[in-house]
Amino acid sequence: MHPHYGSVYWTFFKNSLLREMSFRGNFVITLITRAFWFVAQLALFEIIYGQVTTINDWTREQYYAFMATGMLINAIVETFFMPNCANFSELIRTGNLDFALLKPIDTQFLISFEKINIAMLGQIGLAIALLVYSIILMDQKGDLPQPIGVTEIVLYVLLIANGVAFFYSLMIILASTSIWLGRNQSLYDFWFYLTVFARYPRSIYGSGPNGDTPSNTANWTAGDVLQTSFTYVVPILLVVTIPARVLLSKAITPSWLTALAFGASIFGLIVSRWVFHRALKSYRSASS
Template identity: 60%
Template structure:
């Protein structure tokens, strides 16, 4: 007697990553709505920081025409780019990477490893720091203000390339951040490494060209262009958008 063989059924569980991330986003939104004052505090502090930076460089540019080959409004466009990249990183990745060592210390990482979803995705996207999106808006306003004072033609191709390079910069900073966070597996707590993160990224607040002209500046430029290329990923997007020579 012949028995017809039934087709095999694939019971492999495939999580819907967008739906999972949407749930994380909603949870973060509910949390922020519970503490609304935090949003206002972030808005005030970020606006104050931006105002202080603009005032500082207004004073500097009142004495010089350019820093390196960056004029006043070109530098403001660079500043807007840096604000945008930092806002994206600090909104979606910073709170999760900062919490990674706590997952190890408390043993909660074991539960993450057992869940039927990619562990790196889970530990990288679970929390969203929504108030930091305020900085995205401020960056957009500053970029508009800068371009309005510059005699440059911003083409669709430049804009597309600019945002592709922004994505590359975000991916680089995320990679650096998750690599530092992963050292918690050996060190337990790595607060000192997060301090190192902030010390390193402070150099990315300024264009690569301003470090030229001295031995120390050349060493900084080389180290943060070819070893840890934070200067490249932050400077090149603005130069492309403004049509400056790379």
């Protein structure tokens, strides 16, 4: 008999909620900490935009929409996936992975969704609030190139899901290496360092016109190298920048970068699934 995955996930959610409510003090502290970080980010860019009117081609309100997009993707990942991927190496160390493998459910589903960081739902709410606020300001100032319609909203939601899928695939690949390495805390540090670059729009890294890289590589700067690496090798800049540009009807050059963002996430999910199962074949049970 195959399990009903919706019911299983609902059970995971209820268990996570009960766990959070059992430690209300920690729950409240997490909410306050994340709210402080959110306010600090806004304050930083308020200071910056007090000195300039645009950063590359991003006005203050447009940048806030981009910031909200990045926060939203990151908050979803940290809410639903980070606790589980971070716990994977502990399952291996303690031998509890044996019990996960014996359960009549897809192991990757169980490993990926068992724990939910309920406190991070507040960060999702803050990101959505910032996004709505920035759009309202742009509408009042007449800075929207065109009204945001159903098409832009639907495509934006799909691109957010695409960004979440890409970061999830990256995390599950890193988590899978725990089977070979035993503990991989340094790899999680690497993941955080890597995603720092996605906090800023893709165009600010390019030294060419409109934030692109010069056609002559001899004229490239360090920013151009970063932009190319995080666009075509590990496309973290695409999966965060493109949703914001699509929602705001800002030009995407070249236009096929949107298709590349979708393709990168699909490819990432396929590779992460393969790496996960490959790693499981190398796993040695605690009882062996």
